[in-house]
Amino acid sequence: MKRKLIKQANQAYTITLPIEWIRKNGLTGKEEIDLEVAEKSIIITTLAQKTIQKTKLDAANISNRALYQNISALYVKGIDEIEITAKNEILNLNEIMSNLIGFAIISQKNNIYVIKDLNFGNYPDLDEIFKRVFQMILLFLESAINDVFSKQEEKLDSLKARDIEVNKFCLYLQRSINKKSYPDIIKGRALFTYSFELEKISDEIERFWRTNIKYHPEKKEDIKKIAELVLNGLEKAFDGLYGIDKKASEDIYALREKIREKSMQIKTKDANTIRMIRHLVKIVEEAADLNPLTLLIKN
Numbered sequence: 001m002k003r004k005l006i007k008q009a010n011q012a013y014t015i016t017l018p019i020e021w022i023r024k025n026g027l028t029g030k031e032e033i034d035l036e037v038a039e040k041s042i043i044i045t046t047l048a049q050k051t052i053q054k055t056k057l058d059a060a061n062i063s064n065r066a067l068y069q070n071i072s073a074l075y076v077k078g079i080d081e082i083e084i085t086a087k088n089e090i091l092n093l094n095e096i097m098s099n100l101i102g103f104a105i106i107s108q109k110n111n112i113y114v115i116k117d118l119n120f121g122n123y124p125d126l127d128e129i130f131k132r133v134f135q136m137i138l139l140f141l142e143s144a145i146n147d148v149f150s151k152q153e154e155k156l157d158s159l160k161a162r163d164i165e166v167n168k169f170c171l172y173l174q175r176s177i178n179k180k181s182y183p184d185i186i187k188g189r190a191l192f193t194y195s196f197e198l199e200k201i202s203d204e205i206e207r208f209w210r211t212n213i214k215y216h217p218e219k220k221e222d223i224k225k226i227a228e229l230v231l232n233g234l235e236k237a238f239d240g241l242y243g244i245d246k247k248a249s250e251d252i253y254a255l256r257e258k259i260r261e262k263s264m265q266i267k268t269k270d271a272n273t274i275r276m277i278r279h280l281v282k283i284v285e286e287a288a289d290l291n292p293l294t295l296l297i298k299n
Helices: 019-024 064-077 126-151 156-178 185-215 221-241 248-265 271-288 291-298
Strands: 033-038 041-046 054-058 081-085 103-109 112-117
Touching: 054 064, 064 081, 064 156, 126 156, 126 185, 126 221, 156 185, 185 271, 185 291, 221 248, 221 271, 221 291, 248 271, 248 291
Parallel strands: 054 081
Antiparallel strands: 033 041, 081 112, 103 112
16 A cells, blocks of 8 residues: 655655544544654554444344344444343344344343444455345346246245345445445445345345245246346346446336336236236336446446
8 A cells, every 4th residue: 555755844744544544443533643663664553442332222022023123223333232131031143143244142141142243343345245245136136037937946944045145245234334444435325325225126036036936926928038127137237337338327227118118018817926027127126226326436
């Protein structure tokens, strides 16, 4: 990492410190730092202790779903340690912990549980994780189409596992950005919203696939063609974000209109077939809605 020397009026020289290092160590500009000169090297050290954000959560009289939603919200918010108080029952937090990257149960005494971020302050390249999440969702939809219209081998348990894998990475991205680990604040906010939207798209894919597994609706060839167009639309959103296709942002709108039209032409009385079509249309609608965020991230 290179920095340019800036000459000051009194003949002193200054350099800027990387914003990633500042944020990682929770510095505000008021702290003192320690400089150690060693021949041609200068070692910069901060003695400031980064504050651990703690909170308490009363888990008495709430459902498992509500417990998960509350803990997930605190996780995304950036809380580092959560003390959970149950009523009398034993809480099973293992499934919840599997959704929260870096978090673990560190103590359990009577009806009080403490979960904590063991990855405190250490976040890898978020751009790469973000790209990986998008690719996971593309593969999720491709696998759904292949299974729904040919193999039909997927079970509800394995489908749930696929969805959890996507969701936990989306939550991790959102938490990391809220912890100010992304160097560009504006782009970070856009990526936060983008990751939230990707999570919604993943949920629609899961619902589309689950409808087929549970209800075995009739599936005409026209519906498969719509599903393939939807996959193409999601691929266009990816290509538009990563500059692979400069026309992708415009093409996705044309695809959306085509899918809307084709979905209205399918004649069926099967309620679950109609439900599947609605999920497919919703996926491409949300993929097209990513365009404004793509422009914000790229410009």
